[in-house]
Amino acid sequence: MPPRNTSQSPAVLRRKSAPEHTADLLREQITAGELQPGARIGVEKLSQSIGVSANTLREALQLLEHERLVNQELNRGIFVARITEADIRDLYAMRRLLELGTVRTAQTVPPEALRALRAAITLGDDAIADRDWSASSRATTDFHSALISIGHSERATVTMKQLMAELRLTISSVREALQMRSEFQEDRRAILARVEQGHFAAAAELLAEYLDKGERAMIEWHRQLSDSAS
Known part of the structure; x- marks a missing residue:
């Protein structure tokens, strides 16, 4: 029997989570200009429009914040990043x-x-x-x-x-x-x-x-x- 191929990492083999899929969708909307720089992201409204829970959306936005595509401002909300x-x-x-x-x-x-x-x-x-x-x-x-x-x-x-x-x-x-x-x-x-x-x-x-x-x-x-x- 041929040896099992172990060259792929678990990160490559595993399925994407719901927050990761949601982050992919939002990333495309942001980079395509559908969500404009500086625009405020309303979590409840956006979660309903794309058909995911508010918690899933918040986790996705945390991923995008790590990528510097959105900013979370204290007592103000979450905004699409502005480039300086x-x-x-x-x-x-x-x-x-x-x-x-x-x-x-x-x-x-x-x-x-x-x-x-x-x-x-x-x-x-x-x-x-x-x-x-x-x-x-x-x-x-x-x-x-x-x-x-x-x-x-x-x-x-x-x-x-x-x-x-x-x-x-x-x-x-x-x-x-x-x-x-x-x-x-x-x-x-x-x-x-x-x-x-x-x-x-x-x-x-x-x-x-x-x-x-x-x-x-x-x-x-x-x-x-x-x-x-x-």
Whole structure:
């Protein structure tokens, strides 16, 4: 009899709990902009609208608070997080550590990672053609999540998932100022081309320039929104 495969951890094998499923649903609503930054979350009303108990929803919100997607304010309630300029800088600093480190040390690309990278590029092309900002932000996060999977690190993948949720929250925060800038899509396409060729040092160099440009753009958009709101 062949040996039992024990390579998967219990965390991978177990089923998700009701609060985790609820957190997944709310995370998508928040990062898609359906729940706006700064919006107050009414537990009773929201629990009824999504069909879960108030206790389940509260547990889900605790998970999202750990991910920095919601904030609980004493005597005021729970709110969708607002992204600050300091948050943007910190987010990009962490992305540089993870993404650049992964690409610079890569030796091979798993076939599933390559498929995911190509699918993200296709989604981005379609989003730009349709001027669909939500799909565009999803294509961006899909691309970078796939890029991290090159490193074969489960911990890096989990960390990147949280960072990408924060990135989509950041994008939703500036969506009124966000333009479907095809230059970012072309940058991702160029990075993918280097990865496909196995030229990881060149891919990392392009990625570093891309992250610098993305951070500058996010900060500029955030400042414009802050100025218009003041």
